[in-house]
Amino acid sequence: MKSIKNANLKGKKVIIRTDFNVPLENGKITDDSKIQEVIPTIEYILKSGGSIIVISHLGRPEGKRVSALSLKPVARGLEKLLGKKVIFVPETIGAKARESASKLKPGQVLMLENLRFSAQEELGDPEFAKKLAGLGDIFVQEAFSSAHRSHASMLAITKFLPSYAGLHFEEEYTHLTKILKEPKKPFVFVAGGKKAGTKIQLLEKIIGKADVVLLGGGVADTFLVAEGYEIGKSFYEEDHVSDAERVLRESFDGGTEILFPSDVVTAKNVSKEARVEEKDVEQMNGSDIIVDIGPKTVSKYAQPIKFAGTIFWNGPMGIAEFPKFSGGTKAIASMIGETDTVSVIGGGDTLSALKNLGAIEDFTYVSTAGGALMAFLSGEKMPVIEALR
Numbered sequence: 001m002k003s004i005k006n007a008n009l010k011g012k013k014v015i016i017r018t019d020f021n022v023p024l025e026n027g028k029i030t031d032d033s034k035i036q037e038v039i040p041t042i043e044y045i046l047k048s049g050g051s052i053i054v055i056s057h058l059g060r061p062e063g064k065r066v067s068a069l070s071l072k073p074v075a076r077g078l079e080k081l082l083g084k085k086v087i088f089v090p091e092t093i094g095a096k097a098r099e100s101a102s103k104l105k106p107g108q109v110l111m112l113e114n115l116r117f118s119a120q121e122e123l124g125d126p127e128f129a130k131k132l133a134g135l136g137d138i139f140v141q142e143a144f145s146s147a148h149r150s151h152a153s154m155l156a157i158t159k160f161l162p163s164y165a166g167l168h169f170e171e172e173y174t175h176l177t178k179i180l181k182e183p184k185k186p187f188v189f190v191a192g193g194k195k196a197g198t199k200i201q202l203l204e205k206i207i208g209k210a211d212v213v214l215l216g217g218g219v220a221d222t223f224l225v226a227e228g229y230e231i232g233k234s235f236y237e238e239d240h241v242s243d244a245e246r247v248l249r250e251s252f253d254g255g256t257e258i259l260f261p262s263d264v265v266t267a268k269n270v271s272k273e274a275r276v277e278e279k280d281v282e283q284m285n286g287s288d289i290i291v292d293i294g295p296k297t298v299s300k301y302a303q304p305i306k307f308a309g310t311i312f313w314n315g316p317m318g319i320a321e322f323p324k325f326s327g328g329t330k331a332i333a334s335m336i337g338e339t340d341t342v343s344v345i346g347g348g349d350t351l352s353a354l355k356n357l358g359a360i361e362d363f364t365y366v367s368t369a370g371g372a373l374m375a376f377l378s379g380e381k382m383p384v385i386e387a388l389r
Contacts (some may be wrong), residue, residue: 001388004041004140004164010049013104014167015136016041017153019143019284019368020056020074023352029077031352034368038142039081041166042109045140051104053136054078054111055092055153057146059070063119075111086111092118093131101135121152129156142166144173145348145369147376147384158387165388173385175365179344180377184309185211190301190332192217193315193349194235198371200243205378207247207254212304216293216317216328217261223248223260229281232266232288259301263294265318265325276324292318293328298335305335311343313350320353330357337362346373 018038023030045052059069072095075088087110089100097162100110115121120128129152133139139161146154147169157163165173189210191199196219203213215223221236226244251258261281266288267274293301305311313336317328333354336343343363345354347370354360367373375382 001170001385002164003170004044004166007138007140007162009045009138011106012050012138013053013101013136014045014050014138015053015055015132015157015161016045016140017143018054018056018309019145020054020071020078021058021145021376022074022077024068024073026145027073029073029387031348031355032077033351034145034348035074035081036080037168037368040166041140041142042082044167046107046109049106051137052109052269053101053104053107054086054109055115055117055132056111056143057121057151057153058114059116061114061116063116063122064102065117069114069116071111071114071204076113078109082331084109089113093135094130097135113322115151116152122149123152124150124156125152126156126159128152130160133157133160136161139163140166141384141388144169144367145372147369147372147382148380149371150383154384155387163388172369173368176344176367179310179342179365180312181379183209183284183312184342186304186308186310187344188212188304188308188311190214190216190311190313191219191315192313192317192329193347196222196237196240196244198374199315200240200247202374202378203247203258204250205380206250207256210256212217212308213251213258214301214304214332215258215371217380218331219315220260220293220330221282221290223258224281227260229292230284230286232284232286234288248326259304260292261293261297262300263296264290265292265294265327267291267325270319270325272322272324274322274324285294289321290318291323291325292320294345298328298331301332302335305332306339308339308341311336311339311341312377313343313345314347315350316353320357326357329353330359333357333359346370
């Protein structure tokens with residue numbers, strides 16, 4: 001992979017593709033982890049005599065200009081972390097963007113508006129990519145968490161500029177290749193979070209590679225329905241129940257054991273004040289909402305975690321943003337932290353949950369990437385990575 005460390009950056013305008021898709025509340029950043037990851041690359045470019053044009057997406061505006069998804073607050077957040085001015089331009093390829101880019105001097109930083117305000121971005125439009133490329137001399141890829149997407153600023157732009165991996169992108173690739181391409185056995189995959197669709201696609205690809213899969217969250221709910229359990233008003237994905245049934249059949253033939261909750265924590269509503277009750281999955285009724293895995297399930301999951309060689313975790317075990325519903329996530333994190341196992345956590349929701357619980361320090365590797373990390377784990381060919389070779 002071509003590294004930024006091998007590029008001549010002096011006097012060059014460097015377009016750096018970041019994933020500054022950070023959570024915002026009332027125009028303020030609530031978690032700047034994704035920005036912090038890229039600071040070393042930005043500082044490296046500036047110290048090497050280059051100037052920087054930062055490009056990123058934020059949310060899903062679907063090709064429309066949505067004021068709540070402007071990158072302006074992110075530019076201010078970057079400015080604070082860098083300790084230097086960040087010029088913000090409220091467009092991507094228009095006249096103002098071209099003028100601001102042309103005036104950039106070594107040591108200066110410019111950030112353009114949300115790429116997804118232009119529909120051409122997600123379509124991977126080469127003309128849009130060409131206009132973006134025209135703003136700079138070199139392209140640096142730092143959005144590992146979006147590396148599974150063939151968008152214009154991720155892939156097509158590499159056809160028009162010399163392209164390199166940034167320091168964080170290279171670090172992610174190197175570490176994850178070492179850990180996940182040939183994981184030390186037994187390999188345990190902890191799969192939680194709300195939606196089952198993407199996890200099911202991954203499970204199909206890693207059957208035979210993972211030895212044990214531990215399910216929680218809405219993912220587990222979909223599998224419980226596939227097994228014929230009553231889950232009341234709990235969230236599940238009806239469209240993926242038949243897929244879950246197929247995965248269970250395939251896992252039996254492929255030698256991968258899939259475990260799902262034997263007991264759960266339930267509530268009648270999802271709120272901080274909700275009363276919770278522990279129930280075996282056979283005892284659920286029509287008004288129950290599953291909000292977490294129960295203590296019997298935690299005990300059941302302890303055995304494979306204790307003897308694992310590698311653990312990969314994506315997705316909380318319950319609705320972990322509420323303290324009453326976070327016990328299962330905290331217990332699993334604690335058990336993993338007590339082992340000497342190689343452990344990887346990935347995805348913004350998982351990272352946020354474990355940060356809030358103060359349970360992130362004992363993991364071998366922490367990544368903000370979610371979908372890209374799962375694509376990487378499954379062995380899926382990723383054109384964005386291939387373009388940097």
